[in-house]
Amino acid sequence: MAKISSKGQITFPARWMKIMGGVATGEWLFFHIQHANQIVYITKDSGHSDSCAQLLGQNFLTIPSDVRKWFKIQPGDDLKFGYDANREAVYFKKRQVLLTCPVCNELGSIGELPCFVCEETGSVEKEPWLNEITRLMMKSRSYNVSLSIIGHERVQENQAPVQLLVPKIQLVSSTYSTAILETIQDYYQGRVIREAIEDGSLNVQEYKTEIVSMLRTDFEKDSLEAWLSANS
Ligand SMILES: [Zn+2]
Incomplete structure (x- = not known):
């Protein structure tokens, strides 16, 4: 769980910092917005980053305002982290509320055919x-x-x-x-x-x-x- 505070900050989960090879207080982190799949990569090298932020004490990290604005991230929202093995990078996305698939009604299929709206999972993100x-x-x-x-x-x-x-x-x-x-x-x-x-x-x-x-x-x-x- 990485909940956004009223200041737009999260406590960077230790597990993901470890995967990044450890992040020290005061170290800069770089954010790369991937519009197509709605995720944001976090790296320690700048590359072609969209924005950056320093890791603060107690592992507080401010999610830059342009990132929050783009993904409509509000205080109280939760971020979900993951690791992209191809890019060897940690990413996060806004955790969405899951809804029952409106097309197959949780069945995962439409008659004999697979439901592509929910990719056969029966639920969709809001x-x-x-x-x-x-x-x-x-x-x-x-x-x-x-x-x-x-x-x-x-x-x-x-x-x-x-x-x-x-x-x-x-x-x-x-x-x-x-x-x-x-x-x-x-x-x-x-x-x-x-x-x-x-x-x-x-x-x-x-x-x-x-x-x-x-x-x-x-x-x-x-x-x-x-x-x-x-x-x-
Ligand atoms: Zn469905």
């Missing part, structure tokens, strides 16, 4: 949709699924593409049925829409018809309608 989709894009290939985030679309041929109200999620596969793909696509599309409304980047009053038309299934349309009336 995180912003973009982080989840980015990871899913990389792993869905091994399940014979293609996932895309579409930002622009042509309304008419021979016309310049226009930016969509919110990114459109598209799932294509020859293995999974259309009904399954539409359910999963809608689950993510619904989250994209909800997050855009919550952060104020999407005006729901003005574009409600267009928003609802981005969804395929009645289930998600009803679920969004219910969410909208509860949040308006």
Whole structure:
């Protein structure tokens, strides 16, 4: 456990300092943000680091504010450490709350097929949709699924593409049925829409018809309608 204090500090777990070959009080540590897989490497040599901090007494370590900002790390959050054998480096990530997989409902499979949303584990981490989709894009290939985030679309041929109200999620596969793909696509599309409304980047009053038309299934349309009336 490495909980973030109100000053943005953790007590660096001794086990991980040992793996780094020991860290002395006053020694500088360097942070390397890996946006794609949402982790931060900590090294003793600077390399191309994004930021740095000194190990303080009692093994206190301040997680630099840019790192905290990028990963939305708040006081009370917990960091999870690991070791990357390929890079020979210790890393940490924000420990996420685990939720029951919304697609397979903890089964790890959808009918006879593996559930790729939770990678057959039955649970998913609670995180912003973009982080989840980015990871899913990389792993869905091994399940014979293609996932895309579409930002622009042509309304008419021979016309310049226009930016969509919110990114459109598209799932294509020859293995999974259309009904399954539409359910999963809608689950993510619904989250994209909800997050855009919550952060104020999407005006729901003005574009409600267009928003609802981005969804395929009645289930998600009803679920969004219910969410909208509860949040308006
Ligand atoms: Zn699942």
